[in-house]
Amino acid sequence: MSAFTSEERQLLDDSLQDYIRSKYTFEHFRELTAADEVDGFGRAEWSEYAELGWLGTSLPESADGAGGGLTELCIVMAACGRGLLLEPFLSTIVMGAGAIEKVGTGEQQKILSEVAVGKRLLAFAHVEPDAGYARDYVRTVARPEGEGFVLDGEKGFTLHAQSADTLIVSARVGGDAGPVALFLVPANAEGVHFRPGPAFDGRRGAEISLSGVKVGGDAKLGASDADQTEVISGLIDRGVIAASAEAVGAMTTVAEMTLEYLKSREQFGQPLAKFQVLQHRIVEMNLACEEARVLVHAALEAVDTGSPVAQRMVWNAKVQTAKSARLVGGQAIQLHGGMGMTDELAIGHYYKRLTMCETMYGDGDWYLSQITAKG
Amino acid sequence: MFIRTVERDATLEAFRTEVREFCERELPTKTRENQELGRHIEKQDYDAWLKILGAKGWLTGKWPKEHGGLGWSPEQHVIFTEEIGRAGAPPIVPFGVTMVGPVIYTFGTDEQKAQYLEGIRKSNAWWCQGYSEPGAGSDLASLKTSAVRDGDDYVVNGQKIWTSYAHWADMMFCLVRTDSSGKKQQGISFLLIDMKTPGVTVRPIIAITKGHHLNEVFFDDVRVPAKNLVGEEGKGWTYAKFLLANERVGNVETGKFERYMDQLRVLLEVTKDGGKPLSENPSFQRKVAELEVGLETVKALMADQLAVARAEGAPSMIGASALKIRGTALQQEILQVIVDVLGRHGLVYQTDALVEGWNGEVIGPEDSAGLIYEHLYRRAATIYGGSTEVQKNIIAKGALDL
DSSP: OOSOOHHHHHHHHHHHHHHHHHTSOHHHHHHHHHSOSSSOSOHHHHHHHHHHTOTTTTSOGGGTOOOOOHHHHHHHHHHHHHTTOOSOIIIIIIIIIHHHHHHOOHHHHTHHHHHHTTOOOEEEEOOOTTTTTOSSOOOOEEEEETTEEEEEEEEEEEETGGGOSEEEEEEEESSTTSOEEEEEEETTSTTEEEEEEEBTTSOEEEEEEEEEEEEOGGGBSSSOOSOOHHHHHHHHHHHHHHHHHHHHHHHHHHHHHHHHHHHHOEETTEEGGGOHHHHHHHHHHHHHHHHHHHHHHHHHHHHHTTOTTHHHHHHHHHHHHHHHHHHHHHHHHHHHGGGGGBTTSHHHHHHHHHHHHHHTTSOHHHHHHHHHHHO | OOOOOOOOOTHHHHHHHHHHHHHHHHSOHHHHHHHHTTOOOOHHHHHHHHHHHHHHTOTTTTSOGGGTOOOOOHHHHHHHHHHHHHTTOOOOOHIIIIIIHHHHHHHSOHHHIIIIIHHHHTTOSOEEEEOOBTTBSSSGGGOOOEEEEETTEEEEEEEEESOTTTTTOSEEEEEEESOOSSOTTTTEEEEEEETTSTTEEEEEEEBTTSOEEEEEEEEEEEEEEGGGEESSTTBHHHHHHHHHHHHHHHTOOHHHHHHHHHHHHHHHHHOEETTEEGGGOHHHHHHHHHHHHHHHHHHHHHHHHHHHHHHHSSOOHHHHHHHHHHHHHHHHHHHHHHHHHHGGGTOBOOGGGGSTTOOSOOOSSTTHHHHHHHHHHGGGGGTTTSOHHHHHHHHHHHTTOO
16 A cells, blocks of 8 residues: 555645756756767756655665655656656666565665665666567576576667666576576676667667676575566566556646647637637547546556456556557647647657657557457 | 549550669669668759659659640659659659649749749759748748839748758749738739848758758848749739649659558568567558558549549549548558557667668668658648648538538
């Protein structure tokens, strides 16, 4: 259960929104993206989030976190969407810290304290080039050697991997048929090679090659030797709901911007907002936002209360959010006309972020197929 | 009419083969490669290819013979467009060939015909279109850029926006306001402006693609010779509408759509879910089938318009709008499915890879940056050339009398 009261949730949301309004403006976003460097986000901002307590929102109190649940974390994620935040919440807090918290040994949990204060960035290097959205496709191998392991394999494009201090790498222990385990791999370990590049929305990431990467025995996350495929699947569900919350934040904001534009832009002697066909369109956009928001909310409740149908609820939320994101993002550009096509307006950047959220950890169609397959 | 009779022309297949073989022989390899990977085509490479077509007379094949064209039938023109698209050639830049050329030979003076038509046929001059303004988008007739007569000149002041290739253009055909006393559609004139005239300033607009082809163009006391007025003063709207109908049909490049589909099929082979190619995935097989039906529908709409054009001399306003609405929607659908596939490669968008000669490491399929560029750029397909909403108004008013 959550350690947060309704008032505390509201306070968290308010503080995030205040920050975005006053500091993380669209101009600020553009400055950060324009800087041609490895990160593509603000390190100073990340430290600020640590001081404001946002990085520790969902981290355990033992790591100086606030002990919040997924709901609190998703309040932060929705704000990331609203403000187009570039910083690595998804990779470090949602996925990386999520993995350590879930399976890490007592010693490994200490990393979370460094995460909470913004001193350690993580990336979840699980997906592989031929995996697509399949969660159980792991060909990277961790061969036991002495006390430790030697890792070999290829990991697909991973957001913020090139900026991380520690990669959390999935690999099969022993060989192709071995159990899947997670490993803490220092990003600067010998044999780790990054192929960096920008994603659709300009955030940076990298493909990763692991060749003969030596790690100690303590690099294996957790004490169990059992196959971790189910744990990984649970983590991906966590990513799915977080990216969906981010999408809800982004679509709500861009729908608000579009409404304002329709009210202010005049053609044929009146504001565009007076045309019924456009009124209905903006109504559809708002309905889509509401549908996504309520399903994400329902899924969060299910997860935080340990409902037996929590996974299905998360997948439902993903399917609807992807559908809503596509509609709202596309129509935001359409209704802005040429203006929506320019890089100097926020609209296109929201379109891109929404498209990223839509495809993160699987798109709507993929989850529909999974739901169908499960019966 | 339920069924229109279309007479089959047996020479058409021979013409198709001729165009195909010509492209195979004449299209510079480098340009083809750049186009196939969706890289930016440099102006000199674009010029070189257009001049090859111009020398052959094919750029303006559909112009009447009396104006230096080859008098192609509409079907021949479609075949030509399809084949150069399939060959991986850059598309014909429409501003001179499709847009201002026919306006000049239909409404221009003999002096204007002598001065401009050959340059368009041979691609010696690059044109741009000065229509939209910050305050005049869908409501184009509300444009404000003014042209005031002063002796033998017009003095032009104002601003145009979304001007594709203005930074490369030698000339602009421009809608200007010469009279603001009556109805807004009256008082618009059609003026040809030399882009090198003092007072013309071009400023780039960077699009969501991160690329530059759009511009703002500012006019500050620009003196344009009055002999550059096309047709009658105040009749510019009529010429603009004449031209817009041409633009709408021209906006549907089915050859390009076929290429997207080819690229999609290859992507489905090389992209995997759990190690298994997406080409074996029933959900994608179904999507491809749906897109194929959509493409056949658009091609059939196009063929029907050609039959109308043949029977009645011009495509119908309604048919042109229908084609524009459905064609651009399909274009976005295909490019959406492509992005759905590329999501499995992390949706990487390496804009550097769009520059010829870049020697960085490509992440994912080689053509993904070009395809994502297209996906983003074609978000504008339902906006430019008269938005889908405007096209529907045209049909509502023009065909359904609403």
